[in-house]
Structure formats: C-alpha cells, structure tokens
Amino acid sequence: MPADGPARRPVIPGAGRMPVPDLAVDRIASAPGAARFPESEEHVGRVTLQTVADKVGVSRMTVSNAFSRPDQLSAQLREKILAAADELGYTGPDPSARALARGATGSVGVLLSNSTATAFSDEVASAFFGAIAHTLNESGLALTLLSSEPSGEVVPARDVAMDGVIVYNCDPASGAREQVVRRGLPIVNVDQASEAGTPGVNVADREGARAAARHIVELGHTKVALVTKSGEPPYGIVDPGEADRHRASDGYASIERLAGWTEALEEAGVTPVVYRLPIDAMGGHGAILAEILEAAPDTTAVLAFSDVIAADIVLEAQDSGIDVPGRLSVVGFDDNPLALRLRPQLTTVRQDVSEKGRLAASMLVDAVRSRRAGGDASPAASVTLPTELVIRGSTGPPFEAPGA
Amino acid sequence: MPADGPARRPVIPGAGRMPVPDLAVDRIASAPGAARFPESEEHVGRVTLQTVADKVGVSRMTVSNAFSRPDQLSAQLREKILAAADELGYTGPDPSARALARGATGSVGVLLSNSTATAFSDEVASAFFGAIAHTLNESGLALTLLSSEPSGEVVPARDVAMDGVIVYNCDPASGAREQVVRRGLPIVNVDQASEAGTPGVNVADREGARAAARHIVELGHTKVALVTKSGEPPYGIVDPGEADRHRASDGYASIERLAGWTEALEEAGVTPVVYRLPIDAMGGHGAILAEILEAAPDTTAVLAFSDVIAADIVLEAQDSGIDVPGRLSVVGFDDNPLALRLRPQLTTVRQDVSEKGRLAASMLVDAVRSRRAGGDASPAASVTLPTELVIRGSTGPPFEAPGA
DNA sequence: CACCGCTACTGTAGCGGTACAGAAGCCCGC
DNA sequence: GCGGGCTTCTGTACCGCTACAGTAGCGGTG
Numbered sequence: 001m002p003a004d005g006p007a008r009r010p011v012i013p014g015a016g017r018m019p020v021p022d023l024a025v026d027r028i029a030s031a032p033g034a035a036r037f038p039e040s041e042e043h044v045g046r047v048t049l050q051t052v053a054d055k056v057g058v059s060r061m062t063v064s065n066a067f068s069r070p071d072q073l074s075a076q077l078r079e080k081i082l083a084a085a086d087e088l089g090y091t092g093p094d095p096s097a098r099a100l101a102r103g104a105t106g107s108v109g110v111l112l113s114n115s116t117a118t119a120f121s122d123e124v125a126s127a128f129f130g131a132i133a134h135t136l137n138e139s140g141l142a143l144t145l146l147s148s149e150p151s152g153e154v155v156p157a158r159d160v161a162m163d164g165v166i167v168y169n170c171d172p173a174s175g176a177r178e179q180v181v182r183r184g185l186p187i188v189n190v191d192q193a194s195e196a197g198t199p200g201v202n203v204a205d206r207e208g209a210r211a212a213a214r215h216i217v218e219l220g221h222t223k224v225a226l227v228t229k230s231g232e233p234p235y236g237i238v239d240p241g242e243a244d245r246h247r248a249s250d251g252y253a254s255i256e257r258l259a260g261w262t263e264a265l266e267e268a269g270v271t272p273v274v275y276r277l278p279i280d281a282m283g284g285h286g287a288i289l290a291e292i293l294e295a296a297p298d299t300t301a302v303l304a305f306s307d308v309i310a311a312d313i314v315l316e317a318q319d320s321g322i323d324v325p326g327r328l329s330v331v332g333f334d335d336n337p338l339a340l341r342l343r344p345q346l347t348t349v350r351q352d353v354s355e356k357g358r359l360a361a362s363m364l365v366d367a368v369r370s371r372r373a374g375g376d377a378s379p380a381a382s383v384t385l386p387t388e389l390v391i392r393g394s395t396g397p398p399f400e401a402p403g404a
Numbered sequence: 405m406p407a408d409g410p411a412r413r414p415v416i417p418g419a420g421r422m423p424v425p426d427l428a429v430d431r432i433a434s435a436p437g438a439a440r441f442p443e444s445e446e447h448v449g450r451v452t453l454q455t456v457a458d459k460v461g462v463s464r465m466t467v468s469n470a471f472s473r474p475d476q477l478s479a480q481l482r483e484k485i486l487a488a489a490d491e492l493g494y495t496g497p498d499p500s501a502r503a504l505a506r507g508a509t510g511s512v513g514v515l516l517s518n519s520t521a522t523a524f525s526d527e528v529a530s531a532f533f534g535a536i537a538h539t540l541n542e543s544g545l546a547l548t549l550l551s552s553e554p555s556g557e558v559v560p561a562r563d564v565a566m567d568g569v570i571v572y573n574c575d576p577a578s579g580a581r582e583q584v585v586r587r588g589l590p591i592v593n594v595d596q597a598s599e600a601g602t603p604g605v606n607v608a609d610r611e612g613a614r615a616a617a618r619h620i621v622e623l624g625h626t627k628v629a630l631v632t633k634s635g636e637p638p639y640g641i642v643d644p645g646e647a648d649r650h651r652a653s654d655g656y657a658s659i660e661r662l663a664g665w666t667e668a669l670e671e672a673g674v675t676p677v678v679y680r681l682p683i684d685a686m687g688g689h690g691a692i693l694a695e696i697l698e699a700a701p702d703t704t705a706v707l708a709f710s711d712v713i714a715a716d717i718v719l720e721a722q723d724s725g726i727d728v729p730g731r732l733s734v735v736g737f738d739d740n741p742l743a744l745r746l747r748p749q750l751t752t753v754r755q756d757v758s759e760k761g762r763l764a765a766s767m768l769v770d771a772v773r774s775r776r777a778g779g780d781a782s783p784a785a786s787v788t789l790p791t792e793l794v795i796r797g798s799t800g801p802p803f804e805a806p807g808a
Numbered sequence: 809c810a811c812c813g814c815t816a817c818t819g820t821a822g823c824g825g826t827a828c829a830g831a832a833g834c835c836c837g838c
Numbered sequence: 839g840c841g842g843g844c845t846t847c848t849g850t851a852c853c854g855c856t857a858c859a860g861t862a863g864c865g866g867t868g
Contacts, residue, residue, distance in 0.1 A: 005553075012673045015681060029490075035536040038778065046853095046854085047593060048853095048855085049854070049855065050854085051816045054625050058817075058818085059817070059819075060818090060819095060854095060855085061818060061819075061855095061856080061857095062816085062817060062818075064854095064855065064856065065816095065817085065856095068856080069854090069856095072816075072817080073816060073817070074816065074817095075798035077816085077817090078702075090545075091486050091562060091583070091586050091587050092563070093854075093855060093856090094504075094565075094853085094854055094855070095563055095564055095565035096500065096503040096507075096509060096565045096853085096854080096855090097504050097854035097855040097856090098563075098854080098855055098856075099500040099502050099503070099504075099565055099823095099854070099855095100500045100503075100504045100823050100824065100825085100855075100856090101822085101823055101855040101856040101857080102823085102853080102855080102856065102857090103566065103823075103856095105499075105500060105501075106558065106563055106565075107548055107565075109546075110518065119534065119537070120524070120530035120531065120533055120537075121527075121530070121534070122527065122528065122530075123525075123527055123530070125525070125527070125530070126524035126525070126530040127524065129501055129524050130523065130524040130525070133523070133524075133549050133551070137551045137553070137555050137560075138555055139555070140555045140556050140557065140558030141558075142513070142548050142549060142550055142551075142560050142564045143548065143549045144511055144547065144548040144549075145537050145547045145549070146546055146550075147541045147546075148538070149541070151541050151542055151543070151544045152543075153544065154544030156546050157543075158496050159496070159499055159502075160499055160510060160511055160546045161500045161503055161509065161510075161511075161565065162499075179495065182495050183491060187451075211853055221817095230820090238711045250677060255818085285511055311745055312745075312832075315745060315747075318747075321819095338742060338745065339856085341715055341716075341719060341742065341746070342743070342745070343719075343722070343747070349845080361486045450823095450824085452823095452824055452825085453824070454824085454827070462847075462848085463847070463848045463849075464824095464825085464848090465825095465826080465827095465847075465848060465849075466846085466847060466848075468825065468826065469826095469846095469847085470823095472826080473826095476845095477845095477846060477847070477848065478845085478847090478849080481846085481847085497824075497825060497826090498823085498824050498825070499822035500823085500824080501823070501825040501826090501853090502824080502825055502826075504823085504824080504825070504826090504853050504854065505824075505825040505826040505827080505852085505853055506825080506826065506827090506853085507826095507853075527854095557813090566843075648861095652824090701846085757824090
C-alpha cells in the first residue's frame, strides 16, 4: 500500500553536522508557517534530489532518473522536474555522491614522476598530455594529475578518487605505482619497464638510439659523446666504469636510449664519453659542450637524450665558433618542434608522442569500461611504438684535422 | 553495555549490485593482482573499514580514526589495525566515500578553453600548468583538467567532483564557467576578463603590448604588421574595418594585446596591418610573412601574439633571405625559452607564467580552505602581474630603402 | 474477466565513509 | 570518596545518490 503517508522528508536537512545546530533547528521549527525566505517555498540546507522531489511532488528516485536515465520517465514529467530543479538552483546530482553510489568517478589519473613541475618541461611532454586529455575527454573522462610524491598526509596515488591510472615514467622507488596496483585500479604503463599482466605503451627508444648511433658511426665518427639524464649523482662527465650503470631512477627512456647508443657504438668499437644531466634539469643547460670538449677535445659528435638538450649544445657550439655540422655533429631525440626551428635543423629520432598519449588513453578507457561492465577484460597486450631516425642538417662527416 | 552483540556485518558486500555477481566473486579470487595477498581469512567482496574492524575486533569508527585521525586512538592499537588492514589488502578509506562524507574531494579543477589538446601547445602554457600542479600538490590537492566542452552526456564542469576551479582563458560562450558558478564552487579566474566578486589573476597584457609597440615606434618604424589570434574567421589579413573588432571568443589575452598594440600605434599615427591566426593553431605556421608582405610590401616590423609565432616569422624571413633585424624587426610575447634559442634572440614581452600559476593555485587553495573552515572568506582581490619588455636582437631601426 | 505485457513511477537498501556526542576507564586533588 | 578532566574507544545518524525490485495503471486478449 502506497498510502502510508507522503514521500519521506529529509530529516532536518543540514543540521546535526553543520556548526550551527541551534540556528538550523530554529529555522526548521519556524519554517512551516512563515516562509520568510524569498525562496519560493522555504528550503534551507543544501539543494538535493529530495528538495526537488518535494517541490514537484514525486519520489526522489524519479528526480534522479530525470537527470541520469531520461528513458525511465515521461518526457513531460522530466521537463517539469528539470524546470523545478533549475528554479531551485539544483545543478544536477552531486558528483561525489554519484561516484560513491555508482562506483565510478568519471576521471582517471596520470601518475607522474616525482616532480609535477617538470613533467611539462618541454613541448614533447606537453603534446603527450594534450593527447591524453583530448582522448579521455572524448570518452567523457576528466584527467587528474597525480604526483607520485606524497605531500603531507596526502598520498595522491592512494587518496584521489579515480577509475584508472596511466603510470607515466614514474620512479619505481616511489612506491606510488604499487599503491595504485593495490587499489586494484586498471593501469596502463607508459615509458615504463613493462610488467607482466599490465598493459603498457612504450616506444622503441633503444632501437631509435641505436639507429642514431649507427648513423654517426656510418658518417665516420669515432670520437663520440653521449648526453644522458639521470636521477642521481654523479652528474657531468662520468667515469668510464660508471658509464653504463643503469639505475631505475634514471627513468626508463634514459636507460633504453643509453643502452641503444652504447650497443651500436660498441659494435663499431667506439667508446663514448658520457655526460649525465640531472633528470629534472629544465633546459638552459649551461656549458655542457665545454665540459665535454675539455675532457675529450677530439669529440666530433654528440648524441643527446632530447632535442632540447641537443639544441642547447648546438647553440653552445655556434656561440663559441664551432660549426655544426662542420666540426661537430649533434643528434637529438623526440623530434620536438624546435628541431625544425634550429639552424641547421636538427637530426633526431622521431617518436610520435601524440599517438603514444592517444593510445595509452584509449587503452585505459577500454580497461575502465570493461571493468565497469563486469567483464574480465583480457589485460590488453602491451604496445611498442616505432621510432624513426630523421636526418637533417646537424650531422655530417667528422672534421678532418688539417694536420691529419 | 556495548555487549549487545558484535559489530554489524556488511550485508553481502558487493553482491546485489554487480551485474555479474558470480563472475565478480570469481574474479576477485583469481585476479592476478589480488592473488598475491596471503588472504589470511577468505573474504570475498570488497574490503572496507568494516572488514578490518571485524578482523581486529574494534568498531568501524576506530579503524576510520586509525587512518584519518591518528590522535584519536592509542599508537599501539593503531599499529595493530594498520597491520590487519595491510594483511587484508585494505589500502585506506575509499576516496569517493570519503569525499561524500567529508564534503571535500581533495582535488581542484582547471577549466580549459574548449580544446584540451591545444592547451598544452607551448612551453609557456606548460610552465603555467606545471606551476599550478606543483603548488596544489604542496597543499595535498590534485589537479583535474576539465574541458569546457561537453562530451556526450558528460559535462565536466558539472559532473566532475572537485573542491574549486581555476577558470583559465575560457571561452565565456561555452557556459562552462557559469556551470561552475552555479555549483557554488570557489573560483579563481586566470587570463579572463575580470568579474566582480570573483578573484582572478591577470597579467598586464595590454601594457606589455603597448610597450612593445612603443619600442617599435621609437625605433622609427611606421609600417607595422600585427599578428594576433582569433577564435573565429576571418583569418589572414583583415580588412581595416575589422582590425580592432574584439570578439570574446578570441580570448582575453588576444584582445588585450591587440588593444595595447593599437593604442600605442595610434598615438604615433601608425595604422597597422592585422593578420589573424586561428586560436588553436599549433605552430608550424606556414607563410604568414609572405602574406603580410604581399599585402603590405613595405612592412618593416611585426608584432606577434606569441614567441612561437614570432619565431616562425623570423625563420620564414631568414629562409627567404630577409635579414632580421636589418630588414625586418620582430617582437614576440611571453618570453618563451625559445626566444633565447633563436638567432638573433627575440625581443619580447616577458610575463611570469610560473608566478601566475603559483598565484592562481594558492589563491584557490586559500578559498577552498577558508570555505572548508566555514569561514565566509572575503573574495580575495584580483591581481595583475606585470609584464616587461625585453629587448634582444630581433628588433632594430627600420631598413632605409636604398632609393629613398 | 483473469491474465499478460507494458510503461511510469516508487521504496528499500545500500555505496563506504566521517562527525559528533557519548561512555568507560583512569588518574588527580581535596 | 567523589566530581572533574583526561584519553580511548563506540553508536548513531547522516553525506546525496543509485540499483533493483516492486507496484500501479492500462490497453489488449482469448
């Protein structure tokens, strides 16, 4: 029997929790008779589904459906409800409450390496995020940036509501990634050592680096310097013994690129000079080339971890009268737009970061969707995107010393 | 007496809602990620506070306190609870549930102009986001990127859970900003026409542009072209009548910079040629200069909306044998790192985007905090950051035509 | 006219937490 | 020996919404 009274009223809305209980009670007590609020009817606390339901005289559920499942009620009633909601200033279901009830938040996280600040350091990284954001957006998901570094009591990887996570080039030591795994969220790894069972997107960094080094070797260079990035000291020119020591904190890309270079150089019997740059250096690199040339004056080619670094080296060379590529060949990595802005244009290894972002995002979207559907989605295979050597003007045959 | 029976158990946790209860249970038990927990006791559904509470034999509230308010229980018991939680694979309070109960989500949004993809188009924008992310992170907040464009049924500005919003250079026509206002969230505007009552951060775009134009005028230029950005056609060279028509969709910065330029030029009696570029153009601009010179062959100076555009113009000039600054002076805007990578280095108008981001973020943090504290915080005043003309090598006196 | 299949709406029972107001035990001082 | 002031835990009452299983009404049917 539905006759057992009108729809239930919210129990002293807003009271009991708010810091002003007395006032609230007071208001409630006098509300029925005297509507001293300009608001059409009295209605005190927050506007909720119930508020709207009461106004229209339907059940709360019907209002919910009006917003979230239009096919569940007549168009006519829906209009009426929406109008009432609008009048009350009700904007739609509270996202937090909805997230709890539905078990989905509508946003996914990107877990970044420790410093959120440097994640955007160059155009390439930015293009990657742009692609992710765009792809997610198409699926109606928002993107939340997560630092893998806790701040105070808050550990983003643990405390932020989300439906899935893209783990991007994230120091494994931080433990943030593990946190996400334990939460049982769908994950896609990017630029990250691949892990069994977790889908991931990587680029053929190693192969690209190898191609770059081969290109240099084929041009005839034998005195080669590598400029890489590292998560921990020592920085600068590195002792030969240290040169190919890999540390997880260097970042996956660094490790792979360095490996690719050295593999190809070894094949050719070339032993490079290695210069390590702090991983969070943000351009405006000072005198890298000067240091290299001091340690190895006969260097004729430099392979750099990124185009940004390569550009700095080219400029440093030019500013000190060293011709590129006449006396020094320089190869970058990424095919940053700036490679084309440099004169000579930069020889580099292209990777398609937009595609990387797009792919990672859509893989995650799939994972989130299939989980939501209850399906036990096969953990999508990992993908490796190709790299491509792009030869431009910054490389050429080595300088023949006049005296040779 | 609390002896009236053990704490209540959750009623068939996880069941009754999942579309595929059997499968779901199955999955939990066998999922690769979940399997590695020793699972002391069997326990199927989701692990919640109650699960842990039952295991330790305390109330749910005490477990909650162990995680969220350590000072509310003895260190000893807390340890015990944490250990039990760990053993059960309980990661900590569910963020969604917590958000609902606490009324705070722990993340704030950045509402972007329609295209999330181009928001990151250059290093300057990226630095801005980096600064925001970093500052928020220090306060334990995550950053959620919101497109002002709905996608399907989802309207980010309405449907994403957050505690506050930074509205960044957002097309007012999209209505997204209004949505946020209606939700009653704290707001900080950035690069946005200021609005009464809402705090905001702006830069002195107009003054900076004026300084740039004055610089050009003082060098003696009288044939000047402006390259601006616009949200809608016509693009390219614009009829004189159209030149200073402002449209909200052009973006606040465009409007202000254009205004600054024209003000200063007018003072000097100079009527510029205006070239409009689509607002979402992402660099690699084709033949802007060629078009300008075709329309006004005697142009000796170009004022560009951004350094990226300016750089493209400088390169275009150089590639077609036009000396900069000998025959053409070019001024950018922003003081993008690339301004220093260009040869000659670019004369530009510096704005401190990192500071802009930092400031916007901390203003929002304050607003969110004071709201949470119940305080009805005065709506922090708006701030305008200074700009500064930085004269480098890309500008000089106008070319004296040999025949003159 | 009981029976069926619809559509349109409603009630119940959560989602997984947290705030707040107890209540129990305990040490203190008078 | 008793009220008071801790510290440490517990119970209740929500936060605002959604899933699911009804229940009503209603036209068509055999």
